[in-house]
Amino acid sequence: MENSSYKSNIRNKSCNLFHKILNDDRKSRQMEKDIYNSCLKHANENGILKNWDNQIFKSLYISRIRSIYTNLKSDSYLGNKNFYEKIKNDVIDVKQISSISKYDIYPEVWSELLSKL
Numbered sequence: 001m002e003n004s005s006y007k008s009n010i011r012n013k014s015c016n017l018f019h020k021i022l023n024d025d026r027k028s029r030q031m032e033k034d035i036y037n038s039c040l041k042h043a044n045e046n047g048i049l050k051n052w053d054n055q056i057f058k059s060l061y062i063s064r065i066r067s068i069y070t071n072l073k074s075d076s077y078l079g080n081k082n083f084y085e086k087i088k089n090d091v092i093d094v095k096q097i098s099s100i101s102k103y104d105i106y107p108e109v110w111s112e113l114l115s116k117l
Contacts, residue, residue, distance in 0.1 A: 008052055011036060014065045021072050022087065030094045031087075035064045038098035068097060071105050080106045 011032060018028035039061045043050045048057050070076040071083045083105055086092045092100060 010052060010058070010061070014061075017065070017069050018072070021069075021084065024088075027087065027094045031068065031097045032065070034095055034098045035068065036061065039064060064098065068105075078106065080108075082106075082108070 014035075015028045015032045018031055019025060022028055039057065040050055042048070042060060043057055048054065048060070050057055052058055070078050071080045072087065074081050074084055083092075087094060092104070
């Protein structure tokens, strides 16, 4: 699963996490790439140094990876049973994973919370 174009060990580890769940190299890489690019964009917009030695940038990236990973993993503490299927069946475009709202990632929880307002 390692790819020389992914110069960072952290990026390869993230792809491997997704691959363990999805068993799909292409989707795993596309998801990671979109998340990485969204972090670069956020860093540019907010004057954050784009370097793995910068704890702020690294934390931003890891946080976004963790959010998608825990929603993908159906047995995680979140209990999102449908997100994996939506990714597997191309209901959600993995090339746009970072722009998906929290509501679209787990609408079952959000609709319940919003109905209580």
